Amino acid sequence: MPVETRRESVTIYDVAREAGTSKSTVARVLAKRGYVSAETSSAVLDAVSRLGYQPDEQAQRLAKGRFDNVVDIFTAEVDYGIVLRRTKAVQHFLQVAGYDVSYHVSGRGDGMAAGTIQKLRRRKPRAIAACTWDIGPDAVAELVGYMQEGGVVVCFGTDEHISIPCDQVLFDEEQNTYMAVRHLIEMGHRNIGFNAHDDPNPEHPRIIGMRRALAEAGIPFRPEWMHNSRVYEEGGSQLAAWFLALERKPSAMCINNDVVASVFVQQLYRAGVNVPADVSVIGHDDSPIASCCMAPLTVVSQPHWTDSQIVARFLTERLTGEYDGPARRVINCGELVQRESVARL
């Protein structure tokens, strides 16, 4: 159990004593509001720098009612790819806008997200930018509670918009994968394999998107060409092993993630099968690896940079009072970038 320690830091009282004035006056010069004589003012400033005084943030918050500058970023998980990229971009824009931002990552266990958001509520940041991948109704409830207490939240993440009356910047996974599969079809492929990583939900937007593209082209869906692999490097190896063992192989693979795709490609090469000569591969996200892979990956991108910019703008507008209307919703889906991994059949 944590042991208790009292602080021994310098307070506004110390400054007042040192400057030979009262704490009200010190507060006034620090807040730059109200009248203070030039003389007193500089005495205070001197004392501040001599003592190295830093106002206690918590005490300020308590006195003022709420932090002015603190916005917390919540996310259930930070991966080594697109979620981190989004998180960092959001932080970047918020920081540029003058906010103090930190990351709060809950992990993905049951109730973890809700627990972390509850702690955030107790911390009372001015706003929360919440990544909504993989959060459940209990977490959503906490977010709603936070808003009811006067907090502002902006959500970003998947297209499954959650029922909170807050601004949301969404990513249209369904349309994204639809575009990928459609490109494959346009390139003449009809036998298309698919990896549905780490999420067995048959109604996953990416699966819906794929099936929509297939259906449009009158191509039947072949469940035996769908493989549920894990994420990232490990997933790429799994997927390759599965693919190589397939008796009848698709002519193209639609792979949900560039890291998975790049490892997949490498494993195929090791086994002597060539991309795109023997199989075409389309990746997702346009991660850095996509362009310097064995076979530079044709992908459908994820607009994480612009999305994050919008998140920061929405938040800022809300916080400054510049915008006070109903909840806004933006849905983006990225675009096709062609490289070498998809060949015309």
Added chain:
Amino acid sequence: MPVETRRESVTIYDVAREAGTSKSTVARVLAKRGYVSAETSSAVLDAVSRLGYQPDEQAQRLAKGRFDNVVDIFTAEVDYGIVLRRTKAVQHFLQVAGYDVSYHVSGRGDGMAAGTIQKLRRRKPRAIAACTWDIGPDAVAELVGYMQEGGVVVCFGTDEHISIPCDQVLFDEEQNTYMAVRHLIEMGHRNIGFNAHDDPNPEHPRIIGMRRALAEAGIPFRPEWMHNSRVYEEGGSQLAAWFLALERKPSAMCINNDVVASVFVQQLYRAGVNVPADVSVIGHDDSPIASCCMAPLTVVSQPHWTDSQIVARFLTERLTGEYDGPARRVINCGELVQRESVARL
């Protein structure tokens, strides 16, 4: 500029009123200390859950003097590789130990690290776990100030231990790279190339380590075989381009990072040069990509998991008062893991 909002959340007064008692009593039942009648106690608990009361964390801190449970992780940068892995592992162990932890990443500009740590000081967490890659003396000074105010800090990161009287869990980069180069030499290589990524410092520990291994074997250092490439995917491409353009090529490359190494290998293959048949490659860190690369990478690993465990233990022991002695220092350096990318000459 942020606009001000008053909170409208439920306070201990509301609970007291609802339960028909005083706030002292409410505090007592919530803190589970002192005597309270069973009846009053349950009335309070009822009120708490009915109202959804959450104690204000800042007010608690103010009244108690310091947070009990909050430890902040500081890092200048979170990459997509080993730093994030370390950060996540530290968070994991700390979370398991019952602390509330969040990430505070400053970015790498001038004075950024110091600025963020200063804000941390104002926040007054119970402890700071600080990653010391890339932080300057101004940041160190802030950390020292924080300790003087009674905070506890544990550092982790590079082997350049900084002069703070706190526990430090260090990674011996010099020895790590020494081991890599030595392995290459033991495998018969004498013409060894080297990438010194993103850091032109000729006294960098990794460079010292390499030169030490070379010197021990009586092999002269060849500066023309050292290339300063950027980090990650981009760096791998750069390095490959540089290598392919080399008139006289080394027979082995020592590459500071697995992602760089894996992209390097892929680019070589694209150019028709084979690993390890034509060149041997040794990587660093043992990232997930190492084992599923085109040529599974022989690497020297980074003990991020054990290191992080020690960081958490040091912190916990300090916080509980279990250990109160002088600053401790642990230095680890990883180990060689052989795969396929290095061939005997």
Added chain:
DNA sequence: CTGAAAGCGCTTACAG
């Protein structure tokens, strides 16, 4: 067993 009081470090009216 319970409430009134003082105090944590600050801010914001309010008198002087």
Added chain:
DNA sequence: CTGAAAGCGCTTACAG
């Protein structure tokens, strides 16, 4: 222009 006072939401002795 400046200080004393009240209050933010809590905790911790201290009387009863």
